[in-house]
Amino acid sequence: MKMYLGINDENFLREKKIPMTKREIRILTLALARAYDAGIIVDIGAGTGSISIEAAKFVPDGNIFAIEKNLDAVEILKKNLENFSVDNVTVINSEAAQALKNFSRFDVAIIGGSGGNLEEILDAVDEKLNAGGRIAANLISIQNLSTCLQWFKRHENYHYESMQVQINHFNQVGVYDMAKAANPICIVIGTKD
Amino acid sequence: MKMYLGINDENFLREKKIPMTKREIRILTLALARAYDAGIIVDIGAGTGSISIEAAKFVPDGNIFAIEKNLDAVEILKKNLENFSVDNVTVINSEAAQALKNFSRFDVAIIGGSGGNLEEILDAVDEKLNAGGRIAANLISIQNLSTCLQWFKRHENYHYESMQVQINHFNQVGVYDMAKAANPICIVIGTKD
Amino acid sequence: MKMYLGINDENFLREKKIPMTKREIRILTLALARAYDAGIIVDIGAGTGSISIEAAKFVPDGNIFAIEKNLDAVEILKKNLENFSVDNVTVINSEAAQALKNFSRFDVAIIGGSGGNLEEILDAVDEKLNAGGRIAANLISIQNLSTCLQWFKRHENYHYESMQVQINHFNQVGVYDMAKAANPICIVIGTKD
Amino acid sequence: MKMYLGINDENFLREKKIPMTKREIRILTLALARAYDAGIIVDIGAGTGSISIEAAKFVPDGNIFAIEKNLDAVEILKKNLENFSVDNVTVINSEAAQALKNFSRFDVAIIGGSGGNLEEILDAVDEKLNAGGRIAANLISIQNLSTCLQWFKRHENYHYESMQVQINHFNQVGVYDMAKAANPICIVIGTKD
Numbered sequence: 174m175k176m177y178l179g180i181n182d183e184n185f186l187r188e189k190k191i192p193m194t195k196r197e198i199r200i201l202t203l204a205l206a207r208a209y210d211a212g213i214i215v216d217i218g219a220g221t222g223s224i225s226i227e228a229a230k231f232v233p234d235g236n237i238f239a240i241e242k243n244l245d246a247v248e249i250l251k252k253n254l255e256n257f258s259v260d261n262v263t264v265i266n267s268e269a270a271q272a273l274k275n276f277s278r279f280d281v282a283i284i285g286g287s288g289g290n291l292e293e294i295l296d297a298v299d300e301k302l303n304a305g306g307r308i309a310a311n312l313i314s315i316q317n318l319s320t321c322l323q324w325f326k327r328h329e330n331y332h333y334e335s336m337q338v339q340i341n342h343f344n345q346v347g348v349y350d351m352a353k354a355a356n357p358i359c360i361v362i363g364t365k366d
Numbered sequence: 367m368k369m370y371l372g373i374n375d376e377n378f379l380r381e382k383k384i385p386m387t388k389r390e391i392r393i394l395t396l397a398l399a400r401a402y403d404a405g406i407i408v409d410i411g412a413g414t415g416s417i418s419i420e421a422a423k424f425v426p427d428g429n430i431f432a433i434e435k436n437l438d439a440v441e442i443l444k445k446n447l448e449n450f451s452v453d454n455v456t457v458i459n460s461e462a463a464q465a466l467k468n469f470s471r472f473d474v475a476i477i478g479g480s481g482g483n484l485e486e487i488l489d490a491v492d493e494k495l496n497a498g499g500r501i502a503a504n505l506i507s508i509q510n511l512s513t514c515l516q517w518f519k520r521h522e523n524y525h526y527e528s529m530q531v532q533i534n535h536f537n538q539v540g541v542y543d544m545a546k547a548a549n550p551i552c553i554v555i556g557t558k559d
Numbered sequence: 560m561k562m563y564l565g566i567n568d569e570n571f572l573r574e575k576k577i578p579m580t581k582r583e584i585r586i587l588t589l590a591l592a593r594a595y596d597a598g599i600i601v602d603i604g605a606g607t608g609s610i611s612i613e614a615a616k617f618v619p620d621g622n623i624f625a626i627e628k629n630l631d632a633v634e635i636l637k638k639n640l641e642n643f644s645v646d647n648v649t650v651i652n653s654e655a656a657q658a659l660k661n662f663s664r665f666d667v668a669i670i671g672g673s674g675g676n677l678e679e680i681l682d683a684v685d686e687k688l689n690a691g692g693r694i695a696a697n698l699i700s701i702q703n704l705s706t707c708l709q710w711f712k713r714h715e716n717y718h719y720e721s722m723q724v725q726i727n728h729f730n731q732v733g734v735y736d737m738a739k740a741a742n743p744i745c746i747v748i749g750t751k752d
Numbered sequence: 753m754k755m756y757l758g759i760n761d762e763n764f765l766r767e768k769k770i771p772m773t774k775r776e777i778r779i780l781t782l783a784l785a786r787a788y789d790a791g792i793i794v795d796i797g798a799g800t801g802s803i804s805i806e807a808a809k810f811v812p813d814g815n816i817f818a819i820e821k822n823l824d825a826v827e828i829l830k831k832n833l834e835n836f837s838v839d840n841v842t843v844i845n846s847e848a849a850q851a852l853k854n855f856s857r858f859d860v861a862i863i864g865g866s867g868g869n870l871e872e873i874l875d876a877v878d879e880k881l882n883a884g885g886r887i888a889a890n891l892i893s894i895q896n897l898s899t900c901l902q903w904f905k906r907h908e909n910y911h912y913e914s915m916q917v918q919i920n921h922f923n924q925v926g927v928y929d930m931a932k933a934a935n936p937i938c939i940v941i942g943t944k945d
Contacts, residue, residue: 179783197780197917204758204779314542319705322922322929335929337920339532339725340552340774342913343901349507350901350914354547363542372590390724393590394583397565426914515729515736528736530727531583532918535720541706543721671892700928726917734895740933743920
């Protein structure tokens, strides 16, 4: 399979209530997590699967595990996998912390959604993350951002970096190009020593 | 009348198709244009009247002229004036350049909408703007921003400053505060020597 | 004294190590805190005095108290007060929580700096804030933003709003206007029932 | 050579006067230009070579041509190529439009700097760009952004998308994480039919 990075958002099936990580955030998250250097990637709170599918295309030799507890989301996720003819993503319909216990190890964990259990998820990820592995979290609330930063501050065997990304797309309206804001997303990348 | 600055956006009647300048942009635009120091303020492309009403409350001793060519907008504008019990705003239902000819002079011109005639409007404003007067434009397209900056560069009897303002309100959703982006607005303030 | 709002940042004496609230943030903070409606305003962590002086000019009838524990900052603050010929600002060289005990009441508290004691300061402010009074905090770290939001969530006799403000000034470099980013600031405004 | 994406900015030799495209902008520009799908990539206004080297690592099978007219920049560029042990970048010390004439064709053109000749460069790029090829421009002035958008609007055999990217890195200062703004960059990506 040929490598690809930067799938258009419109190419994913979506449902209003299931949030989707946008293209530029997917690109930055996967690049900064050095997903291309990973054998096994877990996508936690996979939602409609946009991160899993992007990772599958970006890392054709990698094995991606899409963990999602919500059944409605899982159905859309599976349709998206089909539409993109992706064959290196395994769907796990389960609570994240529970699902992670069944892994022996992985190299990269992407946390897209945490359903209010971010700290528990970080602990569960830490248990199975290889040395040199990366945790990348996409955070939209101040509370989860703060929880994530404090977790990394407490875990001195990780170093981390974090940033807020704000993208304003210019919409083409007649002769004009007009900035249309996307909500800012915070990305935290922690690397295990 | 008591001075007031920073009316909540929800307090204005609006119509979907008629754009409205948001609270933080109104505050910054009026402060940076030093509206409080003006006798006569013209609000060009007044739309639903949010800038005119904000100016009327911020500068109770000033006379504000709300110029708007769209009849639908004028109707909402008038209802808003009534709801806010504002008595220092005069509505002019006309093309901007045409309306400006009837003024003898003014101190501050706010350009909220230009309907594709920004250059013509700037020329017409310049004709009647007092020495020391300010032009403040709120711009959402790259084309109008560029036109506005080039106009000021060509008119050496003005000095100007310009900025992009991006506000992310944190919405309170359960236990979370989540950033909700507003579209960025560019503000250009030119002062006539 | 005539009302004024939006002092240029260059008009303040500054010292590198003493941070200064920038013009657009001062304008928004004072407007959203409805400082114009306050008799007594306390400026906590006044630093070089930019907020106090802006408030003094914006609210000529108000009494502003600039609280600052750092002696070096207080000296610059006093020079700034002199340069701006401000006569409605009282300087208090003290720890914030200690200084606040000596007040009987006030209408608006601006928290510009908290020196690691944000929660203690919020508690001390709450003790003396009038009903209907406003607390406005300018926050630059995720930790203090989070602490502030959680404080307001716990205090149900307050309602609050919060936002991140990012200003990109366009610098004039030859024929170009080039965006120069200022660090984003979070503003939290709480109103006491 | 193994694929890599997202080189740390500190790993490049730099000189104050020679601007450098930052990591997140490099990642997004190369991904959105689909550099991974290109045989020949030209990097116009290569400066210190950060885009060329990033492209060389991201697309190990591609041939990258770094065009830079400034001799001082070329010297640093060459040192950077050496430090990164990159062997698929060719340096061309020349004016861009002149250098482009010597190509027979290429798949992707990245415009990082245009030295005031953006339109001439776009014309010269267009002459040699393969059908299906991409032009990606990184723009920091409103004037160049506007020129670039108008060029694409006039050339109907291209479709384009454009965006502003603003990254706030959180600096770790003691117990705090504090947003440090990077200047916003506009990215315009045009695809030739």
